Amino acid sequence: MTYELARRVAGARGSIIRDLLKLASEPGMISFGGGAPEPAAYPVDLIADITARAFLEQPKTLLAYGISEGYPPFVNSLKSYLEKTEGFDFSENELLILSGGQQCADITAKMFVNEGDTIAVERPSFVGCMNAFRSYGAKLVDIPLEDDGVNLDKLEEAFRTQNVRLFYLISTFQNPSGVTTSDKKRKAIYELAKHYNVIIFEDNPYGELRYSGQKIPAIKSYDEAGLVVYTGSFSKTLAPGMRVGFLVYNKALHQQFKILKQGMDVHSSTLYQLVCHEFLTQHDYPGHLKQLIARYSVKADKMAAMMDKYFHPSITWRKPEGGFFIMAFLPEGMDSLPFVQEAIRRKVITVPGYAFLADSSQTSNGIRLNFSLPDMDQIERGIKILGELSHEWLCQPKAV
Ligand SMILES: Cc1ncc(COP(=O)(O)O)c(C=O)c1O
Known part of the structure; x- marks a missing residue:
């Protein structure tokens, strides 16, 4: 064949x-x-306890089909957590639970990128997300990363000349470089994206693992124009095999994102969403x-x-x-x-x-x-x- x-x-x-x-x-x-x-x-023992108890108390909830936006108690507890830790505004934004940060990248490209469209990425950048972008026929243009984030002149040049649809950045403790984009550059990137009508895809799976220095607000936290799609994951902080990640985006996009999620895998594992929910609400996360x-x-x-x-x-x-x-x-x-x-x-x-x-x-x-x-x-x-x-x-x- x-x-x-x-x-x-x-x-x-x-x-x-x-x-x-x-x-x-x-x-x-x-x-x-x-x-x-x-x-x-x-946290093996705690996860074992949580799952054992959940199977005793609500096996049918765990084993039935769930809803595409996520296990409702978890959607609520994660919203509260992100309001508190990241300052996100859920009167303007919505949250979707997905199967890891990797699916967040895949669905975001699926949502915004037509074959032949340009995505700007940092140079260097995370290969898993670049592969997801490539699979939608995106053309990748890379912007040199400096010690405090991308080179702004090169970013503007790409926005001005290459009809960029989306800019992918890993804002904190970047993979592979370890670089954190400074507050000043985050604000400048936001203004440029607003000016050139580019979606910012802000990936932040490592942000909670800070060993020194001061936390820098996520770009999403001041996204009044609704152009930032933010993603996080429990892979690095709880366990990657649970495959729990999430997207935060402007409410106007919710219906379409839900439809895309339905077409991908209907919903993410209820069991592991419940584990994350319990961590946020019953345990000392x-x-x-x-x-x-x-x-x-x-x-x-x-x-x-x-x-x-x-x-x-x-x-x-x-x-x-x-x-x-x-x-x-x-x-x-x-x-x-x-x-x-x-x-x-x-x-x-x-x-x-x-x-x-x-x-x-x-x-x-x-x-x-x-x-x-x-x-x-x-x-x-x-x-x-x-x-x-x-x-x-x-x-x-x-x-x-
Ligand atoms: C920058 C970045 N984004 C996303 C992911 C995907 O993580 P996961 O799909 O396990 O949540 C990773 C994993 O290494 C990563 O380094």
């Missing part, structure tokens, strides 16, 4: 990160390649976040201290104020892929920066390092190996 696939499939690419994850299970490998929470941080912050900030500190100690001084990087990642950069113009390949031969996995580019045939000098998954000893040993390699590499640059 010769299969004639739809054009949207032809543009889809596998993720190098998934391939690296397979390597990570080989004996003796130290992986800084992942992007998940540490399994020891899943802020206390749980505090524990996560304590757990991950120690690892971030350790990785940064080891990088300081072992890395060649011409490798640049910044310690992030939260999230799961540090991005290190080889000197300008150097391709990080051969370095990453040699590190894998020495049993340390990292992700080469090209994987996070809108055009992954380009090269990048970036290397993404994850600190949430490895333990302290692995961080120490793995960074030492990378550091030794960096000194060899930068004394004698290797040919590809």
